[in-house]
Amino acid sequence: MFAPVSIRNLSVAYHRKPVLRDIDYDAPEGELIGIIGPNGAGKSTLIKAILGLLPLASGEVKIYGKPYKEQRHLVGYVPQRESVDWDFPTHALDVVLMGRYGKLGWFRRPKAEDREFALECLQKVGMESFAKRQISQLSGGQQQRVFLARALAQDAQIYLMDEPFVGVDAATEKAIIQILNELKQQKKTVLVVHHDLQTVTEYFDSILLINMCKIAAGPTREVFHADHLQKTYGGRLTVLPETSNMIVTR
Amino acid sequence: MDANTWWVLIGTALLGLSSGVLGCFAFLRKQGLMGDVLAHAALPGICLAFMITGAKNSFLFLIGAAITGILGSLCINWITRYSRIKEDTALGLILSVFFGLGIVLLTQIQHSNNGNQSGLDKFLFGQSASMVASDVQWMAIMAGLLLLMSFLLFKELKLLCFDASYGQSLGFSMRGLNLLFMTFLVIVVVIGLQVAGVVLMAALIVTPAAAARYWTEQLSTMVWISAVMGACSGVIGTWISSFGYNLSTGPLIVLAATMMFIISMMVAPQRGLLSRLVRLMKTRRELAREQHINSIYTYMEKEQVLKVSLLDLQTQYPISTHVLSQLKEEGLIHMEEDHQDIWIGFTETGWKAAYDTVLTNRMLEMWLMHEADLASKLPNGEIVSKDSIPEHLVPELQKLMIQHQCEPKWNPYDSNQRMKERVVSP
Numbered sequence: 116m117f118a119p120v121s122i123r124n125l126s127v128a129y130h131r132k133p134v135l136r137d138i139d140y141d142a143p144e145g146e147l148i149g150i151i152g153p154n155g156a157g158k159s160t161l162i163k164a165i166l167g168l169l170p171l172a173s174g175e176v177k178i179y180g181k182p183y184k185e186q187r188h189l190v191g192y193v194p195q196r197e198s199v200d201w202d203f204p205t206h207a208l209d210v211v212l213m214g215r216y217g218k219l220g221w222f223r224r225p226k227a228e229d230r231e232f233a234l235e236c237l238q239k240v241g242m243e244s245f246a247k248r249q250i251s252q253l254s255g256g257q258q259q260r261v262f263l264a265r266a267l268a269q270d271a272q273i274y275l276m277d278e279p280f281v282g283v284d285a286a287t288e289k290a291i292i293q294i295l296n297e298l299k300q301q302k303k304t305v306l307v308v309h310h311d312l313q314t315v316t317e318y319f320d321s322i323l324l325i326n327m328c329k330i331a332a333g334p335t336r337e338v339f340h341a342d343h344l345q346k347t348y349g350g351r352l353t354v355l356p357e358t359s360n361m362i363v364t365r
Numbered sequence: 366m367d368a369n370t371w372w373v374l375i376g377t378a379l380l381g382l383s384s385g386v387l388g389c390f391a392f393l394r395k396q397g398l399m400g401d402v403l404a405h406a407a408l409p410g411i412c413l414a415f416m417i418t419g420a421k422n423s424f425l426f427l428i429g430a431a432i433t434g435i436l437g438s439l440c441i442n443w444i445t446r447y448s449r450i451k452e453d454t455a456l457g458l459i460l461s462v463f464f465g466l467g468i469v470l471l472t473q474i475q476h477s478n479n480g481n482q483s484g485l486d487k488f489l490f491g492q493s494a495s496m497v498a499s500d501v502q503w504m505a506i507m508a509g510l511l512l513l514m515s516f517l518l519f520k521e522l523k524l525l526c527f528d529a530s531y532g533q534s535l536g537f538s539m540r541g542l543n544l545l546f547m548t549f550l551v552i553v554v555v556i557g558l559q560v561a562g563v564v565l566m567a568a569l570i571v572t573p574a575a576a577a578r579y580w581t582e583q584l585s586t587m588v589w590i591s592a593v594m595g596a597c598s599g600v601i602g603t604w605i606s607s608f609g610y611n612l613s614t615g616p617l618i619v620l621a622a623t624m625m626f627i628i629s630m631m632v633a634p635q636r637g638l639l640s641r642l643v644r645l646m647k648t649r650r651e652l653a654r655e656q657h658i659n660s661i662y663t664y665m666e667k668e669q670v671l672k673v674s675l676l677d678l679q680t681q682y683p684i685s686t687h688v689l690s691q692l693k694e695e696g697l698i699h700m701e702e703d704h705q706d707i708w709i710g711f712t713e714t715g716w717k718a719a720y721d722t723v724l725t726n727r728m729l730e731m732w733l734m735h736e737a738d739l740a741s742k743l744p745n746g747e748i749v750s751k752d753s754i755p756e757h758l759v760p761e762l763q764k765l766m767i768q769h770q771c772e773p774k775w776n777p778y779d780s781n782q783r784m785k786e787r788v789v790s791p
Contacts, residue, residue: 163530166533166534167534168530168533168534187535187536190534192531192534194531198528199527199528200395203393203527203584204393204578204581204582204583204584204586205523205527205582206582209584210527213523213524213527213531213535216521216524216532216537217536217537219520220536221518221537222517222518224519224520225520249582254748269535284740285736285737285740286740289740
């Protein structure tokens with residue numbers, strides 16, 4: 116039985132500076148997993164390394180026991196919202212439709228059933244009435260939902276999401292977490308880069324704490340405690356005593 | 366028009382068409398300058414092709430130009446990747462170094478004894494009048510190929526422009542596609558060199574695309590508009606130069622494209638400067654109007670008066686008499702002048718308008734204060750704004766207003782409230 120995502124001795128370096136060192140991790144199947152760490156800890160880099168978007172300095176990544184290249188149809192991706200220019204001439208449905216491109220392959224155009232599927236995905240994130248809306252006219256939260264719908268349109272087994280909760284309104288945050296739970300019920304595995312420590316215990320079944328190297332990984336209630344957080348955040352987490360109290364009382 | 370002019374006309378139209386299409390993608394990738402670099406970098410390639418083969422053959426020129434053009438774009442990639450130099454500097458460096466090399470080679474050729482030499486320098490500024498049928502046939506094949514490829518690869522190019530790393534994660538080789546796109550650009554540049562020349566070629570790539578962006582919010586439409594504008598500028602430029610005033614075609618084409626750009630920038634319905642100005646003025650006017658109504662209502666509510674003196678009002682709020690007279694014209698307020706002051710009061714309709722405005726504003730305030738608690742009551746995707754407060758939120762917001770003691774006190778719709786009795790006259 117292979118893990119949905121299995122990472123062995125993974126290291127990534129930009130120029131001469133290592134960003135990730137010797138990460139070893141097996142993602143448990145069918146869970147919501149938080150990837151937690153301070154700014155610059157390499158959380159996004161880890162996601163990109165899994166997706167083969169960055170050259171690995173060493174190590175390997177397997178998706179259900181096989182290289183990513185053979186398994187990419189099983190993986191959906193939600194990049195950071197700021198990573199694209201939202202003043203692009205296109206509408207929401209068209210962006211969601213991009214999620215179908217992978218299954219279509221080169222040259223083939225999306226068909227009516229792809230459009231229907233994309234519209235269903237927009238419906239799941241509560242955005243069907245915005246299908247024809249120009250994407251720059253959407254609020255930050257709506258843009259994030261469109262990105263989520265695009266990943267849903269990939270119809271994957273594993274979802275990798277880079278900071279989906281950043282800069283969204285409260286309603287969107289609730290809607291997203293609801294969708295994540297639905298994905299979990301469908302036995303899909305979801306890895307989410309996250310940095311709001313307050314919601315970690317509420318949202319995630321298990322977590323991976325990283326700060327350039329792996330600090331700890333496992334079920335949230337076992338791993339998410341002050342000792343590990345101190346190691347992950349070092350001196351940077353100045354509110355640690357209060358935060359850890361809060362964690363304990365929960 | 367003689368036969369040759371017809372060929373030139375077809376050639377320039379084809380050029381405008383294909384540079385318009387490819388220009389859209391370059392423009393959206395924020396690579397407008399790339400066309401300029403490729404054009405300049407093509408010059409040494411053309412010279413080398415001539416020096417090696419000694420023949421003046423468009424196809425060989427294309428190969429030479431493509432090689433140095435792609436080399437130039439690869440250099441830019443390397444420089445930005447492996448050094449601390451940013452893309453703008455890299456573009457400037459490569460552009461001038463390759464162009465310099467091209468000029469050196471060109472001078473070399475012109476000083477050599479090769480009888481064929483004359484005509485290479487026309488690539489500097491372009492000389493479309495020298496185009497003959499075989500040139501145009503060759504251009505047509507290339508342009509047709511480019512258009513076909515852009516059509517077939519439309520969805521891949523869209524991914525490349527919008528979200529390349531996502532495209533990569535889906536399994537489309539974005540590095541390969543980028544290289545292919547650069548090759549397309551090189552081809553269109555080489556086609557254009559004969560018409561517009563090294564110096565002006567970039568304008569043909571960027572200008573129609575930039576103009577088309579003003580008219581639409583849909584990539585496919587943008588590509589069409591840009592293609593038509595490119596072709597039109599080719600035709601217009603050629604047509605004007607055929608009048609026989611010794612005006613050269615390339616610059617006229619660029620000027621025609623620029624005219625279309627300026628017109629688009631001014632009058633396009635959504636993004637154009639004029640319509641944006643009109644919208645801005647309208648918003649400002651509405652905002653000022655609303656702020657005045659709000660101020661008057663709030664003042665009256667606070668001071669328990671039905672008439673307020675302008676001087677008193679102005680001590681607390683920025684009030685413009687211009688906006689007041691506008692409100693009066695709308696029939697929302699009446700103003701009575703006495704010897705030193707103006708007294709302002711709401712009319713019947715004014716009261717209702719004021720109440721509505723104030724109510725909306727305060728409900729919006731409540732929403733902003735309690736967004737986190739109320740968000741779950743909001744159906745997916747719905748937005749709370751000045752123009753649309755969802756109906757089922759209203760009771761909640763009203764409760765909150767009472768809690769914060771900021772519900773509008775005087776409700777003109779409520780017949781039980783007799784405002785006059787509660788008023789202490791001034």
